[in-house]
Amino acid sequence: MDISQPRIRSLVRQANKVEESGKRAAAEQLYQQILAEAPETEAAWLGLARVAADPSAQEAAYTRVLELNPENKEATIGLAEMRGEPVPAAWRMEAKPESEPKPKAEKAKATAVVAHDDHVEAYEFACYRHADRVTSLRCYTCGKPICVSCANKTSVGYLCPDCKREMEDKFFNAKAADYVIAALVSFPLSLVAGYLIWRLGGGIFFIFIMMFVGGAVGGVIGRLTKKAIGGRRGRYLPYLVVTMMTLGVIIPGLPLLVLLLVGGPAAIAGSIFTLIIVGVYLFVAGGSAFYWMK
Ligand SMILES: [Zn+2]
Ligand SMILES: [Zn+2]
Structure with a gap:
């Protein structure tokens, strides 16, 4: 599987983080970029299945996960739920340990490891507004990759044009x-x-x-x-x-x-x-x- 490559693994992890922060559209773009490069990446298909806005794309992604790994329980459950088929209750418990609250210490440790990895590996995506420009910059709010000419430097990080406008709209609140x-x-x-x-x-x-x-x-x-x-x-x-x-x-x-x-x-x-x-x-x-x- 392609996920054995450290580069792809790091990209999947970054996309997971964007997904966890609730930016589904940005995460969807990132998963698609990973799959364009490494179409056999099970974790990216699974991520795409979770965040895809279009139900038919979601179903296709789950199907692809099961083609790559027929044992994948999350995909089996996801697909069954989408099709309204029954899922054994025991499976459900087993496959979704992620949603249960983790002990605090464990969570902090996990974050530290991720932060460390990010420091070591800086991999690149294409700018979400310029498909032909490769960049390692990322919007600190939505996580989308942005090229130098799209990035607005702020004291806390780079901001994409969409998030900048959104922030200004929030700042200028006069009617x-x-x-x-x-x-x-x-x-x-x-x-x-x-x-x-x-x-x-x-x-x-x-x-x-x-x-x-x-x-x-x-x-x-x-x-x-x-x-x-x-x-x-x-x-x-x-x-x-x-x-x-x-x-x-x-x-x-x-x-x-x-x-x-x-x-x-x-x-x-x-x-x-x-x-x-x-x-x-x-x-x-x-x-x-x-x-x-x-
Ligand atoms: Zn750009
Ligand atoms: Zn942004």
Whole structure:
């Protein structure tokens, strides 16, 4: 039997692990890759029979196991169950010791051995998105093999594109209504802040003040908005709030901005401190709100 080869044995073990972690589709792919290489591998056919999504593929896999080894009880039982045939109760008990809880110490020991083996043997599968690219990288969540260009490096391991998207979806949990609420909360606050900023008047001193005040004001707007949407995160929510804050500055400033435009360079020079203060406010407060909305 091909399973005597250490390489195939290691691949089967890796596929078993993926199967045990509940990733049936990924495990099915791995078993199929093993069988493409070593079609006589009884353990891979058995694994395929357990995880195959298609019942006819499952039945065919069980049949193949029994062709290779007519004594295989798991396959006999599996096939009988699929066909609705009776199975002797004693057989059932004997063939499924795996499902019974193992003593803790034994389990820990088994894991240690597997971990050790993985360290020693690094065998390769084809990327699940690029059949022509061989890789030893694996997604740490679903276990599927991924090539270098598909792998997203994270602090805990490589992530496949599917799992990455799934994680982002979980991370960005804001609903559509949260965007409306965020706009409704942040816009009036930004307008009030913007109105007051234009009233402040100029002077170099105020520029320094604004570096601290701006951060505090942005923090208040960001935190209140975040609270109003139940602390949820949205991919575009920070940008939305910064946009509201920008509008909150531009709208109350429109009369002066128009005057400055009409007045030309001389008028702009006359209000230069006010303009700088407003700019500093927008930069510091916007950054602070953006941070709180993330
Ligand atoms: Zn790839
Ligand atoms: Zn994955």
